[in-house]
Amino acid sequence: MDPNNRGPEEYGHDGDGDSPRQRPPRDPLTPDFGQSRPALARTVQLVSGDYLLTVNPVDGSEIEVCPPGERPSRPRKLSATERAELDRAAKPPVPAGLNRPALHLLARQDERERLVRLLARGRSVRLTGPAGSGRTSLLDLLAEDCSDLAPDGVIRLTGFHRTADDLLYDLFYAVFDAPLHRPARDELLGYVREIGAVVILDDVEFGGAALDELLDATPECAFLVATTPDVPAPSADSAIEEVFLSGLDRAGGVELLERGVGRVLTEEEANWAGDLWFESEGLPLRFVQAGALLRQRDELRASADAFDEFGVFQETQVDAPFEAGDGHDVPLPSLAEGAAPAALLATRLSDSARAALRFAVALDGEVPHQAHLPALVGDTHADAALGELLGCALVSPVGSRYRLAAGVQAQLEAAGYGTDTEAKALAAARHYAWWAGHPSVTPERVCAEADAVLAALGILVPAAVPPAEDEESVTVQLARTAAPAFASGLHWSAWEQTLQLGAEAAQVAGDGGERAYFRHELGVLALCADQLDRARSELEASIGLRGALADKRGTVAGRRALALVSDRSGAPLGIGATAGEEVPDARSEESQSPPGGVPTAFPPLQSPFDNSTLVTNRVPAAPVPNRKARGGLKGLARRNLVAAGAGALLAAVLGTVVTLGATTNPDNDDPSTKVGPNPSASQGLDDGSLGADVPKNGDEGDTGEATSRPTDPGPDGTYGTSDDPTPTDTAEPSDDPSGTKGTGGTSSSPSKTPTTKPPSSTSKPPTSSTPSETPSQTPSETPSTTPSTTPSTTPSTSTSDSASGPASSSAPASTSAGVPGSSDAGSPSATGSASNAVI
Numbered sequence: 001m002d003p004n005n006r007g008p009e010e011y012g013h014d015g016d017g018d019s020p021r022q023r024p025p026r027d028p029l030t031p032d033f034g035q036s037r038p039a040l041a042r043t044v045q046l047v048s049g050d051y052l053l054t055v056n057p058v059d060g061s062e063i064e065v066c067p068p069g070e071r072p073s074r075p076r077k078l079s080a081t082e083r084a085e086l087d088r089a090a091k092p093p094v095p096a097g098l099n100r101p102a103l104h105l106l107a108r109q110d111e112r113e114r115l116v117r118l119l120a121r122g123r124s125v126r127l128t129g130p131a132g133s134g135r136t137s138l139l140d141l142l143a144e145d146c147s148d149l150a151p152d153g154v155i156r157l158t159g160f161h162r163t164a165d166d167l168l169y170d171l172f173y174a175v176f177d178a179p180l181h182r183p184a185r186d187e188l189l190g191y192v193r194e195i196g197a198v199v200i201l202d203d204v205e206f207g208g209a210a211l212d213e214l215l216d217a218t219p220e221c222a223f224l225v226a227t228t229p230d231v232p233a234p235s236a237d238s239a240i241e242e243v244f245l246s247g248l249d250r251a252g253g254v255e256l257l258e259r260g261v262g263r264v265l266t267e268e269e270a271n272w273a274g275d276l277w278f279e280s281e282g283l284p285l286r287f288v289q290a291g292a293l294l295r296q297r298d299e300l301r302a303s304a305d306a307f308d309e310f311g312v313f314q315e316t317q318v319d320a321p322f323e324a325g326d327g328h329d330v331p332l333p334s335l336a337e338g339a340a341p342a343a344l345l346a347t348r349l350s351d352s353a354r355a356a357l358r359f360a361v362a363l364d365g366e367v368p369h370q371a372h373l374p375a376l377v378g379d380t381h382a383d384a385a386l387g388e389l390l391g392c393a394l395v396s397p398v399g400s401r402y403r404l405a406a407g408v409q410a411q412l413e414a415a416g417y418g419t420d421t422e423a424k425a426l427a428a429a430r431h432y433a434w435w436a437g438h439p440s441v442t443p444e445r446v447c448a449e450a451d452a453v454l455a456a457l458g459i460l461v462p463a464a465v466p467p468a469e470d471e472e473s474v475t476v477q478l479a480r481t482a483a484p485a486f487a488s489g490l491h492w493s494a495w496e497q498t499l500q501l502g503a504e505a506a507q508v509a510g511d512g513g514e515r516a517y518f519r520h521e522l523g524v525l526a527l528c529a530d531q532l533d534r535a536r537s538e539l540e541a542s543i544g545l546r547g548a549l550a551d552k553r554g555t556v557a558g559r560r561a562l563a564l565v566s567d568r569s570g571a572p573l574g575i576g577a578t579a580g581e582e583v584p585d586a587r588s589e590e591s592q593s594p595p596g597g598v599p600t601a602f603p604p605l606q607s608p609f610d611n612s613t614l615v616t617n618r619v620p621a622a623p624v625p626n627r628k629a630r631g632g633l634k635g636l637a638r639r640n641l642v643a644a645g646a647g648a649l650l651a652a653v654l655g656t657v658v659t660l661g662a663t664t665n666p667d668n669d670d671p672s673t674k675v676g677p678n679p680s681a682s683q684g685l686d687d688g689s690l691g692a693d694v695p696k697n698g699d700e701g702d703t704g705e706a707t708s709r710p711t712d713p714g715p716d717g718t719y720g721t722s723d724d725p726t727p728t729d730t731a732e733p734s735d736d737p738s739g740t741k742g743t744g745g746t747s748s749s750p751s752k753t754p755t756t757k758p759p760s761s762t763s764k765p766p767t768s769s770t771p772s773e774t775p776s777q778t779p780s781e782t783p784s785t786t787p788s789t790t791p792s793t794t795p796s797t798s799t800s801d802s803a804s805g806p807a808s809s810s811a812p813a814s815t816s817a818g819v820p821g822s823s824d825a826g827s828p829s830a831t832g833s834a835s836n837a838v839i
Contacts, residue, residue, distance in 0.1 A: 129245030247282025260291020
């Protein structure tokens with residue numbers, strides 16, 4: 001794991017001489033003086049479900065819908081050889097300088113045979129045992145026994161700090177060859193259903209419904225789940241078998257101790273082993289550690305004998321001088337030291353091993369990889385310290401790494417190894433921040449150290465303080481370099497935790513740019529997981545922070561991701577536009593219809609001899625929330641243009657109606673003499689109503705029904721409305737010979753009384769209408785404020801108009817033309833009146 005020795009297969013370094021990072025030859029004696037070009041930012045492109053994700057560590061990841069040509073083909077299953085190689089690589093490395101006897105499993109033959117029988121029948125088993133009971137050693141033997149039971153062999157996974165979803169993805173990558181491809185949830189379930197293997201899970205931390213979900217998703221797999229008693233049990237209706245692993249008996253404990261020491265125990269040592277068995281409840285881990293204590297005792301006694309024989313000083317591995325009795329005999333450890341031997345074992349280790357233990361305590365039990373120990377400890381030979389720790393059983397394998405063994409963390413903290421936790425965590429964070437950002441380190445190697453990185457962040461973030469002005473936050477730097485590597489390495493649970501911790505650290509440090517980056521990445525991650533609401537909130541927060549910092553490239557990346565969220569959710573963006581930017585909904589608003597609907601360009605003309613009434617059907621406009629706030633001045637201008645176009649269109653229709661009325665007049669009278677005295681709706685442009693009449697209380701302007709309008713002056717000389725108690729004329733047929741039905745049962749007759757027009761600020765002075773020579777030529781003087789596209793035979797039928805444009809002022813105000821209604825032209829009923837068409 002030396003970052004200076006990069007392989008040709010990592011990140012496209014295939015030995016091409018044209019590579020921008022090709023370094024010139026260096027003097028082997030002065031390797032640090034060589035000049036090199038700056039490394040380019042590592043961007044990795046992968047497919048996650050339906051998305052194409054480009055991990056960009058500079059401006060933030062970019063996400064888009066995956067084009068059809070970029071979608072990966074169906075992954076193939078790995079061969080047996082490839083699975084064996086993958087399993088070998090997943091095992092923890094063998095420590096350097098390790099020289100300890102191989103211990104064989106004792107007193108577990110019955111459990112071993114029972115587990116093999118259950119797995120051979122396809123049954124899933126839950127192996128429960130306390131920490132230190134030898135579960136991992138038993139699983140190693142079971143993996144060899146079950147290698148030929150399933151078509152896909154044996155898959156070994158670790159459940160330490162892993163969820164059920166994480167294990168499903170781990171199982172998928174252990175069987176299928178799918179580099180840089182993270183299938184969606186539905187695709188994943190389809191793939192894992194095809195897997196037929198014996199899956200061995202060690203250190204599982206969940207049970208209940210989560211365990212049932214894992215088992216149901218893989219019906220062709222037989223699971224062997226190893227866990228501790230404090231983990232929740234499976235559900236009551238689960239079909240998983242329970243096998244409990246207990247401690248060793250006294251004879252087994254003594255035999256294991258003798259194998260660890262490599263000799264037969266003395267009577268004193270055998271009695272001491274019996275007391276230890278009673279104190280430790282027969283846990284094998286305690287006897288392995290006790291064997292290490294006896295080996296150290298033998299080494300100390302041998303060193304004292306060599307001093308007497310040769311008379312020279314022999315360097316020992318004792319941290320403090322020990323007191324030897326007669327014959328330089330080292331006494332046996334006490335029973336308390338045998339039950340909790342970590343502190344005593346550590347005092348007899350080398351300085352590098354003790355320093356490695358301090359780092360492990362600071363990192364919550366995570367032991368750094370042996371390649372990192374020389375840089376952390378400051379000793380070039382510190383990589384051999386891991387072998388010392390493993391030989392004393394102070395560490396145990398967990399997945400592809402090592403952790404402190406059960407109970408060692410608490411014992412070392414009680415011995416004072418946890419006094420400088422923050423200082424050690426800070427030193428580890430500096431080292432991992434440099435290492436994770438090195439161009440030669442692959443994402444897979446960073447993912448292997450994910451737990452150590454997360455442990456360092458978990459220690460430093462809660463205790464973080466704002467750094468000095470000229471200093472950079474180490475915690476933010478570590479999260480910034482590790483997060484893209486976790487994303488590229490498909491370790492997304494670690495990616496999410498790193499982003500959350502990095503956002504908290506950036507907030508404490510007051511770094512708005514880094515905080516915007518972490519929020520952007522959290523939004524992209526939520527989008528990949530189809531958590532659209534969370535993705536929207538995170539991306540909007542990131543865009544706001546980057547907008548305040550004038551980060552244009554980051555803002556563009558955030559807006560693209562936010563547009564994809566809006567497209568997936570079907571909801572508008574809902575993010576306010578900053579100065580100089582276009583409102584996201586402006587373009588969609590331009591294509592919206594005006595509130596009253598768009599009138600027909602040229603409606604079909606109605607025959608003037610048709611007695612039916614044409615009422616324009618107006619569809620009420622759907623309420624648009626805060627249109628002015630969304631559109632601003634642009635929206636107002638668009639509405640004015642729509643209204644102006646509608647007015648011009650209605651003016652053309654009005655000219656057509658007037659022409660038809662003039663051509664159908666049998667007496668060839670001038671239609672201009674039939675203009676009524678009442679004001680037009682287009683004559684009030686100074687009242688702020690944009691050329692439209694304001695309906696009175698009780699009017700139903702948008703329903704398409706007839707509304708009340710001013711009528712001719714009554715006998716008292718006042719203008720009445722439909723609100724008056726006196727009923728107005730209706731369009732119903734009448735038995736009266738005049739052809740009309742008057743109010744209150746009286747028939748209406750042509751009025752000879754001159755009517756005057758009320759004064760208007762934009763119209764001519766009111767004039768009196770000249771009485772017509774015949775009753776059939778009496779104009780209809782009832783004004784209307786709605787556009788009527790065809791003549792109407794009803795005296796007072798009208799519709800309302802809610803909008804008119806400035807162009808309507810050039811059209812005639814109102815028109816009334818006498819139209820023959822039947823062959824009898826001498827009676828009042830033989831004529832009809834055309835409806836007023838106004839804007």
